[in-house]
Amino acid sequence: MRAAVVVFPGSNRDGDVARALRHSGAEVVSVWHADTELPAGTDLAVVPGGFSYGDYLRCGAIAGRAAAMDAVRAHAARGGLVLGICNGFQILCESGLLPGVLMRNVNRRFICHRQFLRVERTDTRFTSAYTQGQVIDVCVAHGEGNYFADPATIDRLEGEGRVAFRYCDAEGGLTEDANRNGSLNSIAGIYSEQRNVLGMMPHPENFVDALVGGVDGKGLFDSLAA
Amino acid sequence: MKARIVVTLKTGVLDPQGKAIEAALKSFGIQDISGVRQGKVFDLEVASEDREQAEATLKAACEKLLANTVVENYTVEIA
Numbered sequence: 067m068r069a070a071v072v073v074f075p076g077s078n079r080d081g082d083v084a085r086a087l088r089h090s091g092a093e094v095v096s097v098w099h100a101d102t103e104l105p106a107g108t109d110l111a112v113v114p115g116g117f118s119y120g121d122y123l124r125c126g127a128i129a130g131r132a133a134a135m136d137a138v139r140a141h142a143a144r145g146g147l148v149l150g151i152c153n154g155f156q157i158l159c160e161s162g163l164l165p166g167v168l169m170r171n172v173n174r175r176f177i178c179h180r181q182f183l184r185v186e187r188t189d190t191r192f193t194s195a196y197t198q199g200q201v202i203d204v205c206v207a208h209g210e211g212n213y214f215a216d217p218a219t220i221d222r223l224e225g226e227g228r229v230a231f232r233y234c235d236a237e238g239g240l241t242e243d244a245n246r247n248g249s250l251n252s253i254a255g256i257y258s259e260q261r262n263v264l265g266m267m268p269h270p271e272n273f274v275d276a277l278v279g280g281v282d283g284k285g286l287f288d289s290l291a292a
Numbered sequence: 293m294k295a296r297i298v299v300t301l302k303t304g305v306l307d308p309q310g311k312a313i314e315a316a317l318k319s320f321g322i323q324d325i326s327g328v329r330q331g332k333v334f335d336l337e338v339a340s341e342d343r344e345q346a347e348a349t350l351k352a353a354c355e356k357l358l359a360n361t362v363v364e365n366y367t368v369e370i371a
Contacts, residue, residue, distance in 0.1 A: 172306065
């Protein structure tokens with residue numbers, strides 16, 4: 067598995083996601099936002115978390131149109147894997163690789179806490195190391211994670227089984243309390259039509275080592291590196 | 293020529309910032325205000341003498357970057 071992590075001015079989780087990928091056995095290189103191509107042999111393009119371009123205009127708006135994102139779009143069109151986490155998810159939505167938009171959290175607060183997620187399907191390149199309906203314990207850290215799309219898009223996502231993760235309680239229940247940012251249908255992450263692109267707000271890369279709180283995020287990187 | 297682009301949230305899209313601003317206005321004793329929705333204004337100059345061409349350029353700017361048409365509307369005014 068060869069992964070390319072795209073770095074924008076203001077990205078700050080690129081190092082953590084690279085470490086998580088290497089921990090699962092992937093080879094990782096960095097790509098600068100102005101680069102027009104991904105390195106030859108790239109299997110996975112990663113758009114990391116952070117505050118690209120200071121969140122100016124809209125979160126992910128400027129990064130979504132950067133030169134490197136043209137390369138990521140071309141990679142996705144060829145069937146290549148793309149993973150966007152947190153600001154990376156916002157960037158994937160702004161770039162047109164995923165539908166919808168991440169709006170300001172409904173409670174108007176930057177939320178930063180441990181978060182349970184329900185794994186909605188395991189027959190993808192991102193989640194094969196998990197079990198169906200497994201509840202994983204990771205975290206969220208964002209001010210704009212409130213997933214929104216028009217009703218037709220939500221119906222399509224649900225109908226095509228493109229919801230990757232949902233915010234849930236410890237038992238997997240989809241309660242309002244567990245969905246603190248107010249996302250429609252408790253959506254925490256979605257796939258593209260071909261399921262080769264995944265965008266998610268929570269941070270699996272924070273939880274790949276028992277020494278720093280848990281290992282429930284490791285399954286995602288193990289799935290990718292398998 | 294000078295132009296102004298106004299970007300606003302579409303009807304029905306939740307605006308937590310607008311709500312917070314409305315609550316703040318009330319807390320500062322400014323009553324009788326409701327339905328606050330926050331938007332953005334861009335003042336800019338277009339290097340074109342042709343109005344239609346300028347309009348097309350501004351529209352392209354909105355579609356490409358300035359507005360996210362999933363949740364936002366925009367209007368273009370040329371001075």
